[in-house]
Amino acid sequence: MAPYESDDTTTAGEAEEPRAGRRRAARYAVPVTVMGVAAATIGLVPALADSGDPDLPDITAAQLIEKIAQSDVERLSGTVKITTDLGLPDLGGLESGLLSGATGGEGGSSADPSGRLTELASGTHTLRVAADGPDRQKLSLLENAAEYSLIHNGKDVWGYDSASNEVYHATVDETDAKEGGAQQPPATPKDFAEEALKAVDDTTSVKVDGTAQVAGRDAYRLVVEPKQSGSTVGAVSIAVDGETGMPLKFTLTPSSGGSAVVDVGFTKVSFDRPDASTFEFTPPKGAKVTEDTEHDRGHGDFGGKPERGPKSEDLAKGLDGLRMLGEGWNTVAAFDTGAGAGLPTGEEAGGDLGGFLGSLGDQVKGDFGKGTVFSTRLVNALITEDGKVYVGTVTKDALVKAAEAGK
Structure with missing residues (x-):
């Protein structure tokens, strides 16, 4: 299908009419949240090859943005690959010291998500993900002969490191968890897309640039680009599921060229409800269990409250x-x-x-x-x-x- 465009100014007006101040603040928030997710949350960031050229009905950029806004997918499971290339400096081994501090030093748990998920700040990783509404999610980071899992089920948050047989446990207020808790950084391609689309204004080019298949699903390509020179952002490309409107892939490429800085998407995805047993967890026999007694501590995207102090x-x-x-x-x-x-x-x-x-x-x-x-x-x-x-x-x-x- 040939690419087709909509008028940039009309797109911005039809999709959203935020105040100028909010637009500018949102644009500043985009890189910060992207880096924050890459460094310390369960952001899903894969290098994923598109395929196919499915024949989907024509749609304008404004209509596609509205389709994303109306998407209400809450149940899914799938496999994700993560590739992050922020170009961070080589700290020459200092990373291990920072990680030790993030997990509470020598007495910390290797299953504490605040430390383990910093691994997503660079390189390529494979994850399995599942979600059943706002109070049940699971992410598993697959490693060589080992696995790290982070599970939210109601009021319980569990982290489990199979390599060390260590368990992390925390509780969150169940009401806050069901309501989504405090504002959290993006954790799925949809979240990244919503953050990026807050930046749409008359300094932005927005167009629908053809179609592709992502994780076996027919999708539209939405491309967002700065009209100005001087930005490090080259373009943001979002693959949007043609049926559900859910973003399946998010790619941010730099103006300097080369590989993507952040590339988020699914290699496999199903919108069926995951089995309830997916979110059940019992510490294995002999596992070292660390209880997090800091009740006001945040827990990534699993419904915790923001850190106080x-x-x-x-x-x-x-x-x-x-x-x-x-x-x-x-x-x-x-x-x-x-x-x-x-x-x-x-x-x-x-x-x-x-x-x-x-x-x-x-x-x-x-x-x-x-x-x-x-x-x-x-x-x-x-x-x-x-x-x-x-x-x-x-x-x-x-x-x-x-x-x-x-x-």
Whole structure:
């Protein structure tokens, strides 16, 4: 089927009419949530080959966006592959120390999802997923001769690492879990698509670009691209199931070219209700069980409440002065850490550590003074010597210009 387009401006108006401020904030949220999911949640991010060219009825981009919005799939099971290529620096073994800290240090459990799911930040992984409404989900990360499973069933959240025979257990408020709990980062291609579509405005090109088969399902291709130069986002491609309207695949490619930064999709999928036994779990005999007694701790996408405490409160205070600079896909978030200084990169950082921090970024200067730019293939962040931070899905040059304009 030949590609067909709709008018970009009409599409944005018909699909959604958010206030300008909300659109700009949403665009900043897209890269942050994408990175957050890749780093620490159950985001589903596969490299998946499309096939076929199914003959589906013509549809406009506005109609396809509406079809996504109306999709109400809550029951499914399937297999997912995950490939994430953020271009993060090689930390030379520091990852193990960070992971140890995320799981509570030496006394932590290898089954704690807050540490295990950071593995999805890079490389390729295979997962099995299942869902039956908002209070029952399961994800299994398949490894060589081992498996890690994360299960939410009502008020219980279980993590199980077969390699170490360790179990993690936490409970959540059942009412909050059924209602979806607190706002969580995206966890499926549908969630990623909804976040990306919040960015649609008159700086965006939106079109239906033909059809494909994904996981044996006939799907439309929806392509979202920035009209502006200076963004690190090249294009977002969403494969939308022609029958249910559920996104089956989400791909974000960088403007610099090369492989996708994030690629989310199913290799197999069924919309039948999974068997109830799928979500049942009993700790195996002899397993070490760690109970999470921090009741206010979040639990990824499994209905937990957001983390409370001094760190969260301090962060919120630090973002009180959040400003959005620029427009469209070139929007940059700016805030003052209140520290009065940027990251230490010299002797004040402690010898080798200072040199290590400095080696991860590029030193820059401009009307704002001096600073360090830390880069991935998607998000760039500038931290100035006086403690101001500028972050966006923009190139290094565009970031420096935004900092000069917003000083």
